[in-house]
Amino acid sequence: MRKQIAAANWKMNLTYQQGEKLLNDILKAKISLSDHQETIFAVPFPYLIMANSEVANEKNYSVAAQNCYNKKSGAYTGEVSTEMLHSIGIRYCVIGHSERREYFSETNEQLATKTDLLLEQGIQPIFCCGESLSVREAGTQNTFVETQLRESLFHLSGDQLKNVIIAYEPIWAIGTGKTATADQAQEMHAHIRSVLATQFGNDIASEISILYGGSVKAANAKDIFSREDVDGGLVGGASLVTDEFLAIIQALK
Numbered sequence: 001m002r003k004q005i006a007a008a009n010w011k012m013n014l015t016y017q018q019g020e021k022l023l024n025d026i027l028k029a030k031i032s033l034s035d036h037q038e039t040i041f042a043v044p045f046p047y048l049i050m051a052n053s054e055v056a057n058e059k060n061y062s063v064a065a066q067n068c069y070n071k072k073s074g075a076y077t078g079e080v081s082t083e084m085l086h087s088i089g090i091r092y093c094v095i096g097h098s099e100r101r102e103y104f105s106e107t108n109e110q111l112a113t114k115t116d117l118l119l120e121q122g123i124q125p126i127f128c129c130g131e132s133l134s135v136r137e138a139g140t141q142n143t144f145v146e147t148q149l150r151e152s153l154f155h156l157s158g159d160q161l162k163n164v165i166i167a168y169e170p171i172w173a174i175g176t177g178k179t180a181t182a183d184q185a186q187e188m189h190a191h192i193r194s195v196l197a198t199q200f201g202n203d204i205a206s207e208i209s210i211l212y213g214g215s216v217k218a219a220n221a222k223d224i225f226s227r228e229d230v231d232g233g234l235v236g237g238a239s240l241v242t243d244e245f246l247a248i249i250q251a252l253k
């Protein structure tokens with residue numbers, strides 16, 4: 001069975017002390033995860049080492065970076081390489097979040113490079129995709145998301161793709177309180193899986209975890225996660241609130 005994942009994306013929120021407390025409070029609840037379940041905390045760069053040591057003894061609790069740079073090393077002041085992340089024991093990295101695509105002009109091509117550099121270091125990319133409201137209103141969301149996948153991931157081998165996690169995050173549902181319905185999420189997730197199947201084959205496509213992101217909260221997580229092709233969530237706002245995120249972890253299949 002493919003992994004079911006509750007991933008917290010703290011974004012640029014919380015001080016170090018607040019982050020440490022939130023992690024402690026969540027881990028204190030001792031929600032045990034089965035072999036096919038995982039909880040991942042995507043925390044700001046300066047908190048990675050602390051967060052990684054907090055989860056070190058917790059089975060299936062892990063830490064992710066929220067970004068990495070698309071060059072191996074060199075004179076890129078302020079950037080963080082995949083090798084640096086590997087050297088501090090990080091196993092996951094979010095890439096291509098719509099906020100980075102929008103505010104930092106990240107392209108599908110750059111994300112293809114980031115994917116390669118992460119996989120080279122044995123770090124699993126959590127690859128974000130998703131359409132804007134205008135694309136959804138035009139009814140072209142399926143081809144839009146397909147292009148994102150094609151341009152960033154289709155150069156991989158099937159064995160490489162198996163190490164990629166996909167997060168579908170419709171931009172119109174992020175931080176807006178406007179969640180995609182469980183039907184809308186399932187419909188797009190099934191589409192993503194069928195796009196992956198045409199390129200990589202059914203066996204590989206069925207092993208890929210596809211997370212839903214966009215106003216996931218305690219109240220809607222169970223319904224969304226229950227759908228066949230939805231393998232958990234990438235959670236922003238609600239991941240900053242202990243009880244909300246605990247309920248989201250417990251909503252995993």
Ligand SMILES: O=C(CO)COP(=O)(O)O
Nearest residue numbers: 009174175214215236237
């Ligand atoms: O962008 C998101 C997670 O990466 C979703 O954010 P919200 O859960 O705050 O809508």
